[in-house]
Amino acid sequence: MTPEIRYRRVLLKVSGEALMGEQGFGIDVAVVDRIASDIAEARALGVEISVVIGGGNVFRGVAVASKGGDRVTGDHMGMLGTTINALALRTSLTKMGVDAIVLSAIAMPEICESFTQRAALAHQAAGRVVIFAGGTGNPFFTTDSAGALRAAEMGAAALFKGTQVDGIYSADPKKVPDATRFDQLSHDEVLQKGLAVMDIAAVALARENHIPIVVFSIHQKGEFGRILTGSGRATVVSD
Numbered sequence: 001m002t003p004e005i006r007y008r009r010v011l012l013k014v015s016g017e018a019l020m021g022e023q024g025f026g027i028d029v030a031v032v033d034r035i036a037s038d039i040a041e042a043r044a045l046g047v048e049i050s051v052v053i054g055g056g057n058v059f060r061g062v063a064v065a066s067k068g069g070d071r072v073t074g075d076h077m078g079m080l081g082t083t084i085n086a087l088a089l090r091t092s093l094t095k096m097g098v099d100a101i102v103l104s105a106i107a108m109p110e111i112c113e114s115f116t117q118r119a120a121l122a123h124q125a126a127g128r129v130v131i132f133a134g135g136t137g138n139p140f141f142t143t144d145s146a147g148a149l150r151a152a153e154m155g156a157a158a159l160f161k162g163t164q165v166d167g168i169y170s171a172d173p174k175k176v177p178d179a180t181r182f183d184q185l186s187h188d189e190v191l192q193k194g195l196a197v198m199d200i201a202a203v204a205l206a207r208e209n210h211i212p213i214v215v216f217s218i219h220q221k222g223e224f225g226r227i228l229t230g231s232g233r234a235t236v237v238s239d
């Protein structure tokens, strides 16, 4: 029996830090391959998927600023990091026979196409997995915000945040081991309780556009597909 699909078109935000695996920096190809296989599996269910990829495994702008450097330059470095990750993910998907394309918010025509909403929708309609590089293209933003922005632009039914933890907790579960986990929350509750799994701008943009946010562990193989078909472990944030 064909499983019922919860969301037909989704934007998946993949944590940059998740890509480094155990090595603590850079890209572990085995991890990228595993995440790509989850995307391939979900794509095979008929779900349209686009991806915003983070860059925390390569660079974060605040790291430059905290050492007295220029924040904007640091953020440019961070955005370039997301492009490296996007190329790695495209490589893994292509290896698996999944047609994928990278669109960057910052023009680098020798490397990938530039983002326009029109091009992104056309690639999606042609059945490709669209990978967004360069975040929003602006310093002082995050790839979580890029996730909410691109989800709205692509008409996604949900924004999936694939991260290091399996949902939203009453406090950061890495720091507070007995924090309690939520199955369901509203956007307002996430903001009012200051639950820091995602930045405020991203949650506010999703709220304004009535886009549910699904927070799940990117490290659990097959979880993305399980959530799409109604099982799987996640916290769902909705109106």
Ligand SMILES: Nc1ncnc2c1ncn2[C@@H]1O[C@H](COP(=O)(O)OP(=O)(O)O)[C@@H](O)[C@H]1O
Pocket (backbone or CB within 6 Å): 014, 015, 016, 017, 018, 054, 056, 144, 162, 163, 164, 165, 167, 168, 169, 170, 171, 172, 173, 174, 194, 195, 196, 197, 198
């Ligand atoms: N209330 C909370 N519930 C769940 N995770 C939280 C919470 N507060 C902080 N976190 C932390 O937020 C992290 C995800 O945010 P972020 O650093 O932006 O990761 P990513 O690399 O996935 O974008 C989680 O790994 C978790 O440790």
Ligand SMILES: O=c1ccn([C@@H]2O[C@H](COP(=O)(O)OP(=O)(O)O)[C@@H](O)[C@H]2O)c(=O)[nH]1
Pocket (backbone or CB within 6 Å): 014, 015, 016, 017, 053, 054, 055, 056, 057, 059, 060, 061, 062, 074, 075, 076, 077, 078, 079, 081, 082, 134, 135, 136, 137, 138, 139, 140, 141, 142, 143, 144, 146
């Ligand atoms: O729209 C954006 C998205 C990202 N970044 C920079 O890119 C880095 C990596 O992105 P992020 O921290 O969101 O990655 P993740 O946490 O998902 O690994 C950030 O720290 C910023 O320096 C930016 O300047 N603008």
